[in-house]
Amino acid sequence: MASLEISSVLQGGYQHPVARSWQGRRGLAKSMFMYPIFITDDPNASTVIPSLPNQRRWGLNKLEEFLRPLVRKGLQSVILFGVPLNCTKDGRGTPADDEQGPVIQAIKLIRRCFPNLYIACDVCLCEYTDHGHCGLLNEDGSINTEPSVDRISDVAAAYARAGAHCVAPSDMMDGRIMAIKRKLIDGGFGNKVTLMSYSAKFASSLYGPFRDAAGSAPSFGDRKCYQLPPAAKGLARRAILRDANEGADIIMVKPSLPYLDIIADAAELTPDHPIACYQVSGEFAMIHAGAAAGVYDLKTMAYESAESMVRAGATLILSYFTPEFLDWLEV
Numbered sequence: 001m002a003s004l005e006i007s008s009v010l011q012g013g014y015q016h017p018v019a020r021s022w023q024g025r026r027g028l029a030k031s032m033f034m035y036p037i038f039i040t041d042d043p044n045a046s047t048v049i050p051s052l053p054n055q056r057r058w059g060l061n062k063l064e065e066f067l068r069p070l071v072r073k074g075l076q077s078v079i080l081f082g083v084p085l086n087c088t089k090d091g092r093g094t095p096a097d098d099e100q101g102p103v104i105q106a107i108k109l110i111r112r113c114f115p116n117l118y119i120a121c122d123v124c125l126c127e128y129t130d131h132g133h134c135g136l137l138n139e140d141g142s143i144n145t146e147p148s149v150d151r152i153s154d155v156a157a158a159y160a161r162a163g164a165h166c167v168a169p170s171d172m173m174d175g176r177i178m179a180i181k182r183k184l185i186d187g188g189f190g191n192k193v194t195l196m197s198y199s200a201k202f203a204s205s206l207y208g209p210f211r212d213a214a215g216s217a218p219s220f221g222d223r224k225c226y227q228l229p230p231a232a233k234g235l236a237r238r239a240i241l242r243d244a245n246e247g248a249d250i251i252m253v254k255p256s257l258p259y260l261d262i263i264a265d266a267a268e269l270t271p272d273h274p275i276a277c278y279q280v281s282g283e284f285a286m287i288h289a290g291a292a293a294g295v296y297d298l299k300t301m302a303y304e305s306a307e308s309m310v311r312a313g314a315t316l317i318l319s320y321f322t323p324e325f326l327d328w329l330e331v
């Protein structure tokens with residue numbers, strides 16, 4: 001297994017029936033929606049997030065009753081974000097792969113309660129570092145890429161061991177896809193776990209509500225040295241091709257609505273991969289705010305936004321509207 005070439009490992013991308021459903025193209029369907037969920041370390045939490053309408057931070061004891069009705073309505077996949085509030089953060093993001101931490105415990109709980117639900121995990125350090133950046137830093141505050149990639153790939157491997165069906169690194173460090181794929185293969189998960197890359201993730205103004213929700217705003221500076229400049233179509237295309245070559249099973253574009261051309265580029269450049277897009281917290285809040293201001297009807301606009309993503313080439317949409325679409329869609 002250890003000698004296997006990274007480009008020869010395809011089964012990680014279709015090991016699960018839900019992952020298989022993303023390998024073809026069609027119109028809007030329930031299985032195209034992946035629901036982002038915030039898991040915190042207060043087991044009884046059900047905390048409203050003021051800037052992110054209808055979303056909460058959930059404690060482990062509340063997770064089953066929260067998910068049960070959604071699964072009954074046809075929820076097929078979730079992506080987990082850890083929000084540690086009671087742990088000690090440090091420079092290397094030690095709590096990220098704490099066996100008792102909220103993500104690893106949630107993976108195990110969901111596998112037990114909902115054996116058919118597909119579990120993706122966001123992999124990043126910003127929720128767990130004391131400085132709030134997505135990687136490890138040099139003395140001067142710049143990103144120290146090599147140890148960052150090593151740490152992030154260890155965290156991804158820990159989520160895989162805990163039972164995640166998919167790991168999704170959002171840190172944007174160069175080289176992380178290859179390093180994660182290598183550790184998945186060496187750990188015996190190459191053919192079992194999907195690697196979804198946030199390949200074209202832009203330094204956007206649309207992450208504000210998420211950073212409130214996750215407590216992951218950087219304590220100094222910004223993320224412009226590792227997230228893409230909004231105008232950088234060329235860099236996005238290079239990152240998409242690079243990540244595909246490094247072994248990504250799914251290519252993601254983030255945010256979505258202002259980056260439909262990049263979704264289309266991803267579909268053109270990697271036509272043989274499922275293409276995911278993340279309708280991020282600020283896009284979601286913006287659609288809510290516009291509806292509240294009487295600019296449009298919420299449901300009509302939610303549909304229009306999702307349909308534009310599919311039209312551009314997305315096969316999978318990460319969206320806080322997932323519960324609504326489970327009500328609105330027939331299948």
Ligand SMILES: NCc1[nH]cc(CCC(=O)O)c1CC(=O)O
Pocket residue numbers: 122124126134170171206207208209210211216223279280281282
């Ligand atoms: N690596 C952190 C991360 N993972 C997902 C999001 C944004 C998701 C959203 O806004 O809904 C962010 C924020 C950021 O990069 O600052």
Ligand SMILES: [Zn+2]
Pocket residue numbers: 124125126127133134170171
């Ligand atoms: Zn991060």
Ligand SMILES: [Zn+2]
Pocket residue numbers: 122123124170171
């Ligand atoms: Zn992240």
